[in-house]
Amino acid sequence: MQRRNFLKGAAALLGAIPINAALSAEAVPGLTPVPALTPAPTPEVSAHLLSRSRPLAPIIASPDRIIEMNVCTRPFRPQGPRIEYERIGRKDVVHNYGHGGSGWSLSWGTGQIAVDMAKVHGRKELAVIGCGAIGLTTALVAQEAGLKVTIYAKERPPYVASYRATGSFTPDSRIVSAQYASDFAAQWELMARRSFRRFQSLLGTQGHPIEWRDMYSLSDSPPGAPRPPVHSSEPEYPSLERELLRDITPNTITVTSHPFPAAFAYKRPAMLFNIAEYTRVLMAEFFAHGGNIETLVMQDKRDFAAIHERTIINCTGYGARALLGDDSIIPVRGQTAKLIPQPELDYGFFYGSRRVSVYPRRDGLLVQAQAEGDFNNDREALDPEESISAVQRLAEIVGAMKG
Numbered sequence: 001m002q003r004r005n006f007l008k009g010a011a012a013l014l015g016a017i018p019i020n021a022a023l024s025a026e027a028v029p030g031l032t033p034v035p036a037l038t039p040a041p042t043p044e045v046s047a048h049l050l051s052r053s054r055p056l057a058p059i060i061a062s063p064d065r066i067i068e069m070n071v072c073t074r075p076f077r078p079q080g081p082r083i084e085y086e087r088i089g090r091k092d093v094v095h096n097y098g099h100g101g102s103g104w105s106l107s108w109g110t111g112q113i114a115v116d117m118a119k120v121h122g123r124k125e126l127a128v129i130g131c132g133a134i135g136l137t138t139a140l141v142a143q144e145a146g147l148k149v150t151i152y153a154k155e156r157p158p159y160v161a162s163y164r165a166t167g168s169f170t171p172d173s174r175i176v177s178a179q180y181a182s183d184f185a186a187q188w189e190l191m192a193r194r195s196f197r198r199f200q201s202l203l204g205t206q207g208h209p210i211e212w213r214d215m216y217s218l219s220d221s222p223p224g225a226p227r228p229p230v231h232s233s234e235p236e237y238p239s240l241e242r243e244l245l246r247d248i249t250p251n252t253i254t255v256t257s258h259p260f261p262a263a264f265a266y267k268r269p270a271m272l273f274n275i276a277e278y279t280r281v282l283m284a285e286f287f288a289h290g291g292n293i294e295t296l297v298m299q300d301k302r303d304f305a306a307i308h309e310r311t312i313i314n315c316t317g318y319g320a321r322a323l324l325g326d327d328s329i330i331p332v333r334g335q336t337a338k339l340i341p342q343p344e345l346d347y348g349f350f351y352g353s354r355r356v357s358v359y360p361r362r363d364g365l366l367v368q369a370q371a372e373g374d375f376n377n378d379r380e381a382l383d384p385e386e387s388i389s390a391v392q393r394l395a396e397i398v399g400a401m402k403g
């Protein structure tokens with residue numbers, strides 16, 4: 001009961017913070033403090049730590065270094081992802097879609113839940129529809145459970161939406177609205193913990209598919225200062241990671257001495273996905289375990305009949321909206337740009353008031369612009385100006401960094 005109330009309280013307060021800014025959650029005024037298992041360092045301690053660390057390598061930001069721009073749609077459902085059984089004709093279908101801005105982060109755990117539901121039907125052969133973050137991991141979990149898996153998909157990597165994501169561990173990014181948070185919290189925690197654990201098993205492996213990197217959250221206003229009202233049609237989101245994963249995720253520390261042209265800086269290690277290498281690893285594992293991928297474009301529910309297997313897990317992401325006529329999926333547009341990789345970078349940052357963030361991914365220095373109007377926006381067309389101006393804002397910040 002206490003937890004339910006707490007989630008609601010946190011959710012209400014969280015409406016004021018920038019989305020996808022798990023890093024800055026600690027800096028949000030008014031959030032209910034949560035007892036940490038390990039005490040957060042004091043500002044003095046963190047300043048001391050920083051002054052002893054190496055200087056930050058310079059980020060080279062200019063529009064002529066843009067090598068890629070991408071648009072992708074987050075499949076958001078206010079009630080959380082649909083992980084549910086449905087009988088469609090003669091097929092036993094388990095849906096596993098609608099993971100908002102958290103698909104990569106929750107993939108292993110959501111795959112496990114879906115596979116457990118599919119196994120109930122007792123068949124050894126399984127079809128997985130979709131070859132994005134959710135389809136691939138679900139297929140691997142099923143193989144590990146001893147099933148023979150075929151993936152059917154319209155697109156496969158690198159042409160799936162998942163491939164165009166930011167690539168960080170953001171397990172509560174647009175995954176559920178505050179209204180439904182308390183009903184979903186337990187399932188979310190299961191998914192997040194299982195996934196988190198699985199990612200750690202890939203650390204230090206060849207190609208570095210998963211890495212931990214320092215991310216700074218920069219702010220112009222002190223903690224506690226009133227924030228400008230948010231003009232957005234978005235619902236409020238709960239801070240599930242902060243509330244429920246506190247024992248396994250790092251603390252945020254206040255950095256009192258830093259080179260950024262911002263009044264306040266907070267630092268927290270973040271887990272990043274090198275999506276190119278990580279996807280390659282997933283695909284290689286899938287094929288190594290006898291998996292097969294077939295190209296198939298499904299138009300509507302009747303097309304489930306064309307699939308050979310009787311048990312099917314549907315991981316079609318945003319595609320489920322058209323395939324099933326499921327209007328509960330709300331498109332949330334996101335546009336990113338990639339700059340020429342800088343493997344020497346071991347940090348990134350998020351600067352909310354300048355609407356830009358940068359992630360030091362090995363497969364490209366990823367720059368994301370936070371744009372108003374992304375919610376309920378399914379526009380797939382690129383807006384090059386959006387990314388170019390984000391890179392220009394980044395260049396201004398980097399140009400003003402001390403040292």
Ligand SMILES: Cc1cc2nc3c(=O)[nH]c(=O)nc-3n(C[C@H](O)[C@H](O)[C@H](O)COP(=O)(O)OP(=O)(O)OC[C@H]3O[C@@H](n4cnc5c(N)ncnc54)[C@H](O)[C@@H]3O)c2cc1C
Nearest residue numbers: 103104105130131132134155162166167168298317319334
């Ligand atoms: C800008 C942006 C940044 C993001 N950053 C992050 C992040 O940092 N961390 C994170 O965890 N998540 C992030 N996300 C969210 C994440 O990308 C999604 O949750 C995830 O991609 C969903 O994966 P999926 O496999 O369900 O869908 P998809 O990747 O879209 O895969 C769907 C699959 O189904 C197939 N399919 C669809 N319809 C049909 C059909 N009719 N017939 C046959 N096949 C079909 C497709 O071809 C594809 O193979 C981000 C999203 C965006 C837009």
